[in-house]
Amino acid sequence: MPNLQEQIAGVLAGVRNPRTGADVVAAEMVRDIATTVDGKVRLTLLLGANDDATLVRDVRQAIEAIPGVADVRVDVRDPAQAHAAPTPSRRSLPVMEAAPAPKAPPKVPEPVHYPNLGRIIAVSSGKGGVGKSTVAVNLAIALAKQGKRVGIMDADIYGPNLPLMLGVDAAPAVRDDKIIPLEAHGVKVISIGFLIERDQPAIWRGPIVMKIITQFLRDVQWGQLDYFLVDMPPGTGDAQLSLVQATQVHAAVIVTTPQQVAVGDALRGVKMFERTAVPVLGIVENMSYFENPETGKPIAVFGSGGGARLAEECGLPLLGQIPLDPRIQEGGDSGRPIVVAEPASKAAKELEAVAVRIMERIAERYPS
Ligand SMILES: Nc1ncnc2c1ncn2[C@@H]1O[C@H](COP(=O)(O)OP(=O)(O)OP(=O)(O)O)[C@@H](O)[C@H]1O
Ligand SMILES: [Mg+2]
Incomplete structure (x- = not known):
């Protein structure tokens, strides 16, 4: 729907x-x-x-x-x-207030390198609702459990999910003109959801998306990180473009579900990153199957093989297949993602394995 x-x-x-x-x-x-x-x-x-x-x-x-x-x-x-720029509704944050109104047409800026952010990884998909935010949040925590310094931000101004999923929601403090990120489960986090009132619409577009992304990269006191994950909105729109214009994105991970329509949309997502010279590390297939609790046998609720087909078509690895598990949703709704709440579950183990594969592939690509 x-x-x-x-x-x-x-x-x-x-x-x-x-x-x-x-x-x-x-x-x-x-x-x-x-x-x-x-x-x-x-x-x-x-x-x-x-x-x-x-x-x-x-x-x-x-x-x-x-x-x-x-x-x-x-x-x-x-x-x-x-x-004339629309006036966004927001909690007043000095750094945000200082932003000048954007003028059209926007200048395409040079990507800025932020060495303190470590490797910047976009978690993206073509279609909405396939589990990007879920995957991003669990990967971030899995990386932190490996002893890595991890930050995560959302670039989804229409549906910021991170506050709910990570169980943090407060206006972040501002000190010396820097926004202090919140912290949850060992991960530093900033979300557009922290800056807008819950029931107020975000009426930000194009140039303003760029402004926010730049502020999140530049004006947040991230400290030194190893990995910086970006939870993208669905599609191949403003936010994707803004992110790759704002900074060098080291890698993208594409999330899909097994159905044909999701796979077709995911393919467009892969192509978009390729066009912008961002290496796609691989495909994560989410909601791959449901394990029959009585027999332990997998049931292919949304069809099967979509992620593998897409991976093959694009010449990319399939980084993992995450089962459909109601505990994933419960974890997302309660601020305790499954890798924290049920680390022994198959879904959590697979998410942790995906995190390890991502670390390996990043290390191959960017040896240092
Ligand atoms: N493997 C899974 N098993 C069960 N529920 C899941 C699974 N993955 C995601 N969900 C649930 O599906 C819903 C959509 O997931 P999520 O918000 O992560 O998708 P998204 O791709 O980020 O969506 P959007 O495009 O709106 O940003 C959430 O309620 C989430 O808890
Ligand atoms: Mg999302």
């Missing part, structure tokens, strides 16, 4: 501007779609002087018809003034 943002984009692609005949998405009349978990939707509609005002109603009605949508607010703006 597509997420709410995708559903909104889908219905809006059916709303046509009678003046031009083009749909409002293709015509780039819609900006800053923000959603909350309780179904509130807010967006900006760029309505030109000659455009029919009934478009506002059409847009609203199209979105209201989506099941689960509770409230729709359409902010109408003049396209001539559309370059």
